[in-house]
Amino acid sequence: MTGLLGRAAYFARETWINVRRNLTLTVAAILTVAVGVMLVGLGLMARYASTNALGRWQGGVQFEIFLEPNVEGGQADAVGEELRNHPDIERIQFITQEQAYKLLEEMLVDEPELLAEVSVESLPPSYRVVPRVAEGELIESLAAQFRERPGVYSVETGRQQVDAIREWFNSFRWIVLLMSIVLATASAMLIFNMIRVAMFARRREIEVMKLVGATNSFIRLPFILEGMLHGLAGGVVGALAAGVLRNHVEGLFGRSEILAFFRSFTVTSSQFTTATIATVLMGVVVGALGSAFAAGKFLDV
Amino acid sequence: MIRLDNVTKIYKGDTRAIDGVSLNIDKGEFVFLVGESGSGKSTMLRLLTAEEPVTDGEVHVAGKDLGQINSWRVPYLRRNIGSVFQDFKLLPQKTVYENVAFALEVIGRPRNIVATQVPAILELVGLSHKQQSFPDELSGGEQQRVSIARAFVNRPLILLADEPTGNLDPNTAQEIMRLLDRINRTGTTVVMATHDQTIVDQMRRRVVALRSGQVVRDEQQGVYG
């Protein structure tokens, strides 16, 4: 017991001495780890969020029935009436031409020249429809049913958009993955170098330790702990940054009037916890790998 | 305790540092390894601690064949061997007490053992009153006594000393020899490389003389040459 306490005290002391020795290098390594794992965390959360959002859309939370721009009032009302009385339909929302124009205005706020080409009268009014059961097949059959009604111009189930968005997220995921790998490698190399410097600074102690019969793992452990500590610090900073960014992005999307899709672009709290833990662990692993390589390379019997 | 069978050590670059040496050292012996600079004394000691592998032949230390031993067992072998050097190899930022305690801590000895063994060994080498001093506050002889305390605190079976008096004046060297003699009388096997003629002649112990890596003389109660 006292032996264990003695060892723990020894490792704590030695690790702390190493950390203090080179503060600038330490900070650089921690920040690199932080940025790298932050990307990993964000990538993971984006993956969850897109899966959540896509799942909801694919299941078909809603679809949209566009009417002819010059639809007769009676035809529009007839469609509305049928929707309201339909047993499979939960609720509907009518979007007037003016409202449609407003939405477009928001969407094209940076491209006024495009907006200039459309007029209120040229836009189709529409019904946004939320079915009682969110199920792809039901939606497709409902869509087919209403496509036949007079005055209906088209029915959008969102399937094409969902496919396009999924593709976009897939490439985004790959880019994030690639960047995280590059940054993780860079941080592991920085930590590798730090541990090498630390070991060189302590070469006399290491020489004496070998002389009196300390095992290699005993000699290495404080250095590996040091690397893991840096990784942990970077992981925590990165996870915090990812958390802040997540709130920011969700806030932004939550207000989005443009695309209901983005409003469902959120992660659940358990997914957030998973992503955070994965982020921190990633930091620790990067630190452990960098330092373990260094400790192995610069220590021979 | 130590046995060399037809041992040859060739360093990279073709230096034949040890050349066909066979030697047997029993438990409790005190052996001087003499010979001029470059004759292979330090190399011989480094073979015994497995710091260097042999090129040919067999080395047995404390019942272990070093050619067969697993590399992870080498540290455990070294716990049976204390080493002392001409340049002391003390850690300058640690006190006398810490330098000696370090040797026990890093092999995982419990705190209570450290707390009793370190003062006891410092008492033995006569440095109880300097426990809190740093190495650069000590004379050469005192520093060498700290390094002997560190080598002996774990009560090894064997003590290897490579020119331990090389940096010391004759009187201080005498003190160190008295200390090594005392350690030898506890049953510890002592092998000391030296080219200090006065000391060897005065102690009248076994003398193994090396020249160009070969044993040219091996005498009980011998003299330098």
Ligand SMILES: Nc1ncnc2c1ncn2[C@@H]1O[C@H](COP(=O)(O)OP(=O)(O)O)[C@@H](O)[C@H]1O
């Ligand atoms: N690490 C080494 N690499 C190459 N040659 C060495 C090494 N150590 C010693 N030698 C050579 O081996 C020979 C014996 O050296 P050493 O054992 O140090 O002798 P001594 O201790 O008796 O002075 C010398 O020729 C020396 O130059």
Ligand SMILES: [Mg+2]
């Ligand atoms: Mg020598």
